[in-house]
């Protein structure tokens with residue numbers, strides 16, 4: 001068989017040659033996948049409009065020598081509210097950029113596919129980006145093998161005073177001296193992290209997080225993520 005079908009979310013596109021585009025998908029069937037859309041930069045191309053970032057599409061793909069070639073595209077779902085709101089768009093771009101970096105090619109990752117699709121749908125339909133974002137980051141890190149330790153300190157201590165990315169999560173006062181990357185952790189932030197590690201997306205959609213608490217939790221997650229994955233997002237190259 002020299003062709004196959006995929007269902008995938010469009011993560012990114014880059015121009016190659018005069019008229020073609022290389023499209024990166026997160027697929028339901030094959031994890032991350034790259035394929036070429038021939039002549040898709042022509043205005044008259046039927047494919048051009050379908051292969052927009054974040055779209056969920058079904059594609060018919062031919063096996064090629066260097067890259068596989070997209071022969072047909074059918075849109076399953078678009079996310080118009082994300083596309084027309086700059087804040088939602090930028091936040092979603094970070095989520096998608098990270099997903100593209102953490103997932104390997106041709107490695108089946110159905111859980112990540114479901115998480116990303118659920119997150120895109122939630123952002124589009126509810127817009128509650130802060131709460132949905134915290135949910136996404138904790139879950140994608142867990143799926144990637146970097147689960148935050150939130151129940152007790154690495155020594156077993158339960159009186160939590162801080163957080164250490166290098167020690168994998170929360171730490172007690174006795175262990176604070178054992179590491180140099182201690183971040184203070186307030187009780188509300190600890191409670192919030194513990195809740196978000198277990199709640200469902202349908203609950204995260206409804207929650208509101210106070211600004212100060214959000215900043216504290218986002219900072220902890222970002223430091224943990226960068227320490228363990230070594231992935232810096234384009235938007236973080238200057239700010240963190």
Ligand SMILES: [Zn+2]
Pocket residue numbers: 153154155156157171172173174175
């Ligand atoms: Zn300890």
